[in-house]
Amino acid sequence: MKQPRGAALFVMLFSVAFVFTGCGEAADPPQDEAQGAQSAEASPTADEPEPAPPECESDGSEDVLMCTHHNKFNTDKIRFEAGEATKLRLLNHDEASHNVSLYRTSSFDRAIFEGEFVPGGDSAVYRIKPMNKGRYFFQCDIHPIMDGTVDVG
Numbered sequence: 001m002k003q004p005r006g007a008a009l010f011v012m013l014f015s016v017a018f019v020f021t022g023c024g025e026a027a028d029p030p031q032d033e034a035q036g037a038q039s040a041e042a043s044p045t046a047d048e049p050e051p052a053p054p055e056c057e058s059d060g061s062e063d064v065l066m067c068t069h070h071n072k073f074n075t076d077k078i079r080f081e082a083g084e085a086t087k088l089r090l091l092n093h094d095e096a097s098h099n100v101s102l103y104r105t106s107s108f109d110r111a112i113f114e115g116e117f118v119p120g121g122d123s124a125v126y127r128i129k130p131m132n133k134g135r136y137f138f139q140c141d142i143h144p145i146m147d148g149t150v151d152v153g
C-alpha cells in the first residue's frame with residue numbers, strides 16, 4: 001500500500017512541476033499578446049471622430065471676433081486699427097466664464113481695458129476706445145494662460 005501511494009505522489013509532484021515549467025516557458029508570448037491587445041484597444045478611441053468645434057464666424061457686427069472653446073481663445077493674435085474705436089465680440093463656447101482685458105505690457109500689470117466677464121454659453125460686445133499704434137497684450141483675467149498679442153496699427 002505504501003509504495004503505490006508514494007508513486008502516485010511522485011507522479012502528482014512531477015505533473016505539478018511540469019505544469020509550472022510549462023507556465024514558465026509560456027510566460028513570454030502571452031505578454032506580447034497583451035501588448036498587442038492594448039494597442040488594438042487604443043486605436044478605436046483614436047479613430048473616433050471628434051465633435052466639430054462650435055462655430056466662430058463673424059456676423060459682420062464687430063471689428064474683431066474672439067471665441068473660446070476648451071478654455072482657449074481661437075487666436076493668440078488680434079489686430080486693431082490705430083486711432084479708431086474697436087468693437088470686439090467675445091463668444092464663449094465654454095462652461096466657464098471668460099473675459100478679454102488689454103494690457104500695456106506682457107507682465108499684465110497695467111490694464112488699459114478690462115472686459116466684463118462673459119458667462120459660459122454667452123457673448124458680449126466690448127467697445128474699446130481708440131488706441132495708439134503699438135503692441136499690446138490681452139488675456140482672460142480668470143485664466144491668465146489664455147493670452148496673446150494685440151497689434152494696433
Ligand SMILES: [Cu+2]
Pocket residue numbers: 096097098099140141142143146
Ligand atoms: Cu477665461
